[in-house]
Amino acid sequence: MNDLILGIGAALIWAISTVIDKFYVLQKYKPYEVMILRSPTFFILGLLTTLYFTKKINIHKRLTTFDSSYIIGSVFFNFIALLLFWKLLIHNKSHYTMSIVQPLYICFVILLSYIFFNEKMNFAQFIGFILVLLGIAVINFSKDV
Numbered sequence: 001m002n003d004l005i006l007g008i009g010a011a012l013i014w015a016i017s018t019v020i021d022k023f024y025v026l027q028k029y030k031p032y033e034v035m036i037l038r039s040p041t042f043f044i045l046g047l048l049t050t051l052y053f054t055k056k057i058n059i060h061k062r063l064t065t066f067d068s069s070y071i072i073g074s075v076f077f078n079f080i081a082l083l084l085f086w087k088l089l090i091h092n093k094s095h096y097t098m099s100i101v102q103p104l105y106i107c108f109v110i111l112l113s114y115i116f117f118n119e120k121m122n123f124a125q126f127i128g129f130i131l132v133l134l135g136i137a138v139i140n141f142s143k144d145v
Contacts, residue, residue, distance in 0.1 A: 023094075031083045031087055100136060106132065107129060107132060
C-alpha cells in the first residue's frame with residue numbers, strides 16, 4: 001500500500017510540474033533554455049539532499065569510470081527525452097501528450113527489461129501491457145476527432 005501511495009504522489013507531483021511547464025514556463029522559454037535554467041536548481045537540490053541524508057559527500061570514493069559512463073549515458077538520455085517531451089508538449093494538448101508519452105515509457109521499460117535483463121511478466125501483466133498499447137492506439141487515432 002505504501003508503494004501505491006508513493007506512486008500516486010510521484011505521479012501527482014510530475015503532473016503538477018508538467019502543467020506548470022506547459023502553461024507557463026514553455027510559453028516564455030524554449031525547451032533548451034528551460035534546461036539551462038533548471039540545471040543549477042537540480043544540482044543545488046541534489047547536493048542539499050545528499051548532505052542531509054549522509055552528512056558528508058564521499059561518493060567519489062566508490063565511483064568507478066564504468067559507473068560514471070552509465071550515469072553520464074543515463075543523464076544524456078534523460079536530457080534528450082526531456083527536450084523531446086517539452087517540444088511535444090508545446091505543440092499538443094497536455095492530456096494528449098501525457099497519455100501517449102507516459103504509457104509508451106512504461107511499455108518501453110517493460111520491453112527493454114525483458115530483452116536485456118530477462119525480467120519476466122505474468123499473464124495478467126501481459127494483458128495489461130496489450131491493453132495499454134490498445135489505449136495508446138485509440139487515443140492517437142482519435143486525436144483529431
